[in-house]
Amino acid sequence: xxxxxLSSGLFLGWSLGANDAANVFGTAxxxxxxxxxxxxxxxxxxxxLGAVLEGSGATKILxxxxxxxxxxxxxxxxxxxxxTVTMMTRLRLTVSTSQAIVxxxxxxxxxSGNPTDLTSLTKxxxxxxxxxxxxxxxxxxxxxxxxxxxxxARIHLLTMDALTRLGLIVVGAFGAYSLGANNIANVMGVxxxxxxxxxxTVGNLVTITSVQQLFLIGGLAISLGxxxxxxxxxxxxxxxxxxxxxVTAFIVVLSHSxxxxxxxxxxxxxxxxxxxxxxxxxxxxxxSQAIVxGILGIAIAKxxxxxxxxILARIFSGWVTTPVIAxxxxxxxLFFVQNVFDQHVYHETVHVxxxxxxxxxxxxxxxxxxLGIFAGSEFGNVRRLNRLMNELGIRDEEERALIRYYxxxxxxxxxxxxxxxxxxxxxxxxQLQTLNALKGMTFQFEWQLYEALSNMSEEWQxxxxxxxxxxxxxxxxxRYDFLISEFAVKIQ
Amino acid sequence: xxxxxxISRVIENQIDEFxxxxxxxxxIFKKAVDNYLKESQDEFESRLGRVIDYERKADELRTGxxxxxxxxxxxxxxxxxxxxILENTDNVIDTMKHTLQLFEIEKxxxxxxxxxxxxxxxxxxxxxxxxxxxxxxxxFKDIKSVNDxxxxxxxxxxETDDIAVKLKSMIFSDEELDLSRKIHLRYFAAGIExxxxxxxxxxxxxxIYTIKRMI
Numbered sequence: 001x002x003x004x005x006l007s008s009g010l011f012l013g014w015s016l017g018a019n020d021a022a023n024v025f026g027t028a029x030x031x032x033x034x035x036x037x038x039x040x041x042x043x044x045x046x047x048x049l050g051a052v053l054e055g056s057g058a059t060k061i062l063x064x065x066x067x068x069x070x071x072x073x074x075x076x077x078x079x080x081x082x083x084t085v086t087m088m089t090r091l092r093l094t095v096s097t098s099q100a101i102v103x104x105x106x107x108x109x110x111x112s113g114n115p116t117d118l119t120s121l122t123k124x125x126x127x128x129x130x131x132x133x134x135x136x137x138x139x140x141x142x143x144x145x146x147x148x149x150x151x152x153a154r155i156h157l158l159t160m161d162a163l164t165r166l167g168l169i170v171v172g173a174f175g176a177y178s179l180g181a182n183n184i185a186n187v188m189g190v191x192x193x194x195x196x197x198x199x200x201t202v203g204n205l206v207t208i209t210s211v212q213q214l215f216l217i218g219g220l221a222i223s224l225g226x227x228x229x230x231x232x233x234x235x236x237x238x239x240x241x242x243x244x245x246x247v248t249a250f251i252v253v254l255s256h257s258x259x260x261x262x263x264x265x266x267x268x269x270x271x272x273x274x275x276x277x278x279x280x281x282x283x284x285x286x287x288s289q290a291i292v293x294g295i296l297g298i299a300i301a302k303x304x305x306x307x308x309x310x311i312l313a314r315i316f317s318g319w320v321t322t323p324v325i326a327x328x329x330x331x332x333x334l335f336f337v338q339n340v341f342d343q344h345v346y347h348e349t350v351h352v353x354x355x356x357x358x359x360x361x362x363x364x365x366x367x368x369x370x371l372g373i374f375a376g377s378e379f380g381n382v383r384r385l386n387r388l389m390n391e392l393g394i395r396d397e398e399e400r401a402l403i404r405y406y407x408x409x410x411x412x413x414x415x416x417x418x419x420x421x422x423x424x425x426x427x428x429x430x431q432l433q434t435l436n437a438l439k440g441m442t443f444q445f446e447w448q449l450y451e452a453l454s455n456m457s458e459e460w461q462x463x464x465x466x467x468x469x470x471x472x473x474x475x476x477x478x479r480y481d482f483l484i485s486e487f488a489v490k491i492q
Numbered sequence: 493x494x495x496x497x498x499i500s501r502v503i504e505n506q507i508d509e510f511x512x513x514x515x516x517x518x519x520i521f522k523k524a525v526d527n528y529l530k531e532s533q534d535e536f537e538s539r540l541g542r543v544i545d546y547e548r549k550a551d552e553l554r555t556g557x558x559x560x561x562x563x564x565x566x567x568x569x570x571x572x573x574x575x576x577i578l579e580n581t582d583n584v585i586d587t588m589k590h591t592l593q594l595f596e597i598e599k600x601x602x603x604x605x606x607x608x609x610x611x612x613x614x615x616x617x618x619x620x621x622x623x624x625x626x627x628x629x630x631x632f633k634d635i636k637s638v639n640d641x642x643x644x645x646x647x648x649x650x651e652t653d654d655i656a657v658k659l660k661s662m663i664f665s666d667e668e669l670d671l672s673r674k675i676h677l678r679y680f681a682a683g684i685e686x687x688x689x690x691x692x693x694x695x696x697x698x699x700i701y702t703i704k705r706m707i
Contacts, residue, residue, distance in 0.1 A: 032568045150635070157574070157632045157705070158500040158507075161567045165496060245569050 002196040005071045008079035010221040013187040015085050016097050017047070017225020020183065020287040022233035023256060024175035027249030028168040029234040036231050042169060043176040043230075044223035050180025050264075051188075051219035052212050057266040057282040058182050059211070062189040064120040066105040073108055073345035074190040076337045080104040080330035081186070084322065093314075095322055096286030097186045099128065103323030105190065107330025112346035113383030115404075118397055123281045128319050131259055131285040132293025138255035139297025146251060164246045171250055175257035180219055182264035185284040188218035199423055207423055244295070252294035259290045270471050289315055351379040351407040360406045360447065366399060374403070382408075405447065411489040412443040418486055426479065430459045435483075446484055503560050507632065510553040510578065511625050513546045514585055518621040518687075520546070521588045525614045525684070528595050529607045540592045547589045554578045573701040580694040581628055584621055587690050591683040600680050601673065603666075609659040613684050616655055620648035620688035627695055631702060638702045642695040645688075652688040656681050 025039035068074045081100040088095035102124055109116045149155075155163070197210035208216075244252060261268065263285050272279040292311060299307045338345045353374040361371055370392055379385040382404065389400055416439055424432060434457040443449045453460035462476060463469040524539035557578060561571050602610060627641035663669070663677045 032565045154634050156500070156504050157567060157570060158504050159497065162496040162500045 002071070005075040006191060006196075006217065008075045008082055009187050009191055009218060012078050012082035012085070012097065012101075013218045013221030014225040014228075015082055015089075016183055016187060017222035017227075018229035019085075019089065019225075019233055020097075020179055021047075021176070021222075021226040021230040023287045023291045024179060024253055025168075025172045025230075026234045027244045027246065027253075028165075028172060029231075031246055031249070033165050033168055033246050034172070036234065038169070039172060039234070040226050040230065042173050043226045046173045046176035047180035047222050047226070048216065048219035050177035050182075051184035051215040051222070052180075054177075054181035054265050054267070055184035055188075055215040055219075056211055057269070058264050058284045059185040059189040059192055061120050061124060061281065061283050062101065062105060062185055063192060064117050065102065065124065066109040066114055066116060067193045068105065068108050068190045069193045069347045070344050071191070071194045071196065072337050072341075072343035073112070073334065074194050076333040076345055077101070077104045077108050077190045077330050078187075080107060080333045081326050083333075084326040084329055088322065088325070093318070093321075096289060096318060097183060098284040098286050099318060099322035100326040101186045101189065101284070103326030104330035106323065107327035108190075108334060108346070110327070111331050111334040113381060113386060114346070115382075115386065115397075115400065117401075124283050125319070127263060127281060127283040127285055128289070130280070131263070132289045132296065132315065134262070134280075135255045135259045135290040135293030136297030136300065138258050139251055139294040140301040142251045142254060143248075143298050143301040146247065150247070160247075164250055167250045168246060168253070171254045171257055175253050175260070178257045178260035178264060179287055180222065182260040182284055183287060184215050184218050184222075187222065188214045189284070201423060201425070207425065248295075248298055251298060252291055255294035255297065256287065256290040259293070260285065260287060273467055273470065289318075348381040350409045351382065351385045351404065352409055353377050353407055356448075357406050357445070361403060364402050364406075366403065370394060374407075379407075406445065408446070409444055410446050410484070412446070412449050412484060412487045413489050414438045414441050414487055416440065422486065426482065428459055430457050431479070433457070434460060442489075446480075449483065449487075450480065499560070499564060500566070503557055503566070504632070506553050506557050506560075507578070508629075510550055510557070511581070511628055513550045513553070514581055515622060515625045517543050517546045517550075517585050517588055518618040518625075521592065521687075522614050522618045524592055525595075526611060529602060529604075529610055537596070540596055543585070543589050543592055547585045550582055550585050554582050570701070570705060573697075573704065576697060577628055577631065577694065577701065580690075580697065581624065584624065584687060584690045584694070587683075587687050588621075591680075591687070594683060595680070598676070600676055602677060602680070603669075606659065606662065606677070609655060609662060610681070610684070613652060613655040613659055613681060616648050617652045617684050617688040620645050620652060620691040623648060624691040624694055627698055631698055631705070635702060635705055638698065642699055642702075645691055645695045649688040649692040652685055656685040 021040070021043045025034065025043055028034035029036050029039050068077050078101070081097065081104040084100040084103070085095050085097055102121075106116050106121075108114075150160070191214055192211055195210045195214050197213040199207060199209045201207045262280050263283050266282060269279045269282060292315060296307065296312070299305070334345045337343050353371075353376060355375075358371050358375050361374075362368065373388075373392065379388070385404065385407070386400075389403065394400055394403070414435070419436065419439060422435075427435065431453075434453055437456060438452055441452070443452070450460075454462075460476070462473050465473065520539050520542050524536050524543065527533075527536040527539060558575055561567060561574065567574060623641050623644040627638055627645060630637045630641055659681045660678050663674050663681070666674070669677070
């Protein structure tokens with residue numbers, strides 16, 4: 001059953017592999033600089049590596065946009081995205097998996113009554129614009145550098161050919177790694193909140209998280225797409241769509257890969273931040289649009305001739321049409337899965353307002369008038385709570401999020417059995433000691449667990465939100481998320 | 493990678509060797525014409541033999557390079573252009589060999605008053621071959637200089653034409669020669685002139701291929 005639900009994500013992965021591997025190796029294979037088998041093998045290995053090692057960075061924002069918390073819901077969302085991508089590809093329309101999945105998640109948000117986090121959505125949409133722009137800038141700079149080298153280094157045409165072949169393989173591997181790291185979020189991101197896997201450790205050395213297992217399967221699905229279908233697409237890319245010379249292909253693929261990596265790597269982002277350099281949000285972006293951006297950059301660097309404005313217009317229209325279509329399809333699929341197949345496509349969170357919740361909200365500065373109305377009430381799901389907040393005129397998204405967070409019930413039990421099985425290597429001795437002290441206790445809200453732990457140990461407290469603490473807080477947040485997912489009482 | 497670079501080096505050396513043969517054949521051609529005009533038959537024949545030998549070697553090298561480029565799918569984007577350049581450059585040696593063979597077979601009787609112009613037209617025509625070789629080398633290694641060299645080939649081709657016109661006019665205005673001899677001599681002047689035409693036709697293509705090679 002689990003595999004059945006994952007199948008839509010695997011389908012999406014397959015179609016991503018079939019289409020986007022061509023962005024990385026299309027020209028190299030199309031111009032016969034690299035053999036397809038070599039390209040497919042390198043692409044597969046590096047896509048899986050990128051997905052497993054650095055795939056989680058760009059996944060977070062999709063979770064923030066809408067945490068699809070039930071497996072059948074995730075199935076419908078991924079299927080809607082895959083369906084949109086396949087349908088639009090068949091109609092020869094420009095389509096991006098990233099944009100399809102975002103639309104599909106928003107469709108789930110609307111269907112389940114969960115709010116769409118506008119901050120995340122704005123960030124995501126901004127990156128859609130930034131992606132081709134940054135790729136174009138990278139391509140321009142790389143073009144000038146490589147042109148300078150080629151004009152002055154007097155490299156023989158045949159040596160250049162050998163170097164270009166090597167370059168295409170190296171940037172292809174990097175491109176595949178970046179593609180895996182950035183786009184696995186599209187394929188498996190929606191399954192993360194409802195991941196059916198459990199963390200395990202191999203020989204006390206390597207811990208493989210449930211998310212990494214998900215990403216491994218997703219990465220393998222992408223690889224399957226590369227081996228089974230990308231040859232045709234590579235031939236088309238190499239010959240018809242963008243006729244690039246091997247050297248310009250090298251520049252375009254490198255720009256594309258750098259952009260995808262910038263938008264995917266947590267490590268690179270942290271490094272940039274600690275060195276006071278501008279960092280980009282980690283968001284899944286369109287590989288094809290990064291390629292088009294790179295080509296555009298070269299066209300501009302060459303003096304701005306031969307720019308294909310119709311392709312640009314198609315990209316702009318894709319930013320709107322793809323998410324809207326995917327959102328609609330997602331909504332319809334969710335309706336079918338819920339009503340025809342009788343599956344829960346989302347978990348209903350009950351929101352209650354006992355005194356402790358009211359006190360916390362008061363501390364957070366929520367207007368007492370509102371709190372008087374909320375006090376003692378209970379809402380069967382988030383939609384009802386949202387409705388009341390609308391009626392009361394609470395429009396500030398931050399206030400609404402606080403009210404939802406503090407009132408959202410989540411039963412947590414620090415059970416002895418789970419405590420014993422817990423991977424101890426993830427925590428500090430002090431953290432473990434505090435956790436053990438809570439043995440047998442139950443909590444009704446996530447924030448109660450936080451309060452209990454942070455009151456007992458400094459190592460469970462978030463630090464002030466300044467730059468040098470960002471990484472620490474992020475790690476701590478991961479520990480909390482892990483605890484909550486492990487100790488949450490599973491409703492049968 | 494190392495293997496790829498090694499193969500590239502081997503082919504690069506073969507191309508260089510091929511171009512050396514073209515260049516040397518030009519210099520030998522010049523000497524051979526001078527030998528013929530000075531009636532040094534033995535030296536002429538020895539030089540003709542060397543040009544024939546160089547032409548054969550150049551053919552072998554060219555076909556070897558072509559085979560390697562195809563078999564190993566090297567320079568896929570420029571392969572057709574490179575093969576066309578090599579084949580057309582090979583035509584220049586062929587023309588030189590052919591012209592010298594005609595000297596050997598037909599043994600034109602050239603009055604000594606035409607020696608200076610015959611030597612001059614040969615010298616300038618071979619200069620165009622020299623600059624052709626430089627253009628082709630630059631096409632492979634120094635793309636920025638190709639057009640400068642191509643310009644020189646054009647210049648020497650024009651010079652050759654001018655001197656050839658002068659030579660032909662002198663031949664046909666000579667009252668001591670009968671028409672058949674005039675036509676025979678003109679034929680040899682045109683043969684020497686055709687070498688620079690051949691060189692120029694290679695550079696015409698080269699100019700286009702150079703634009704294609706610019707990234």
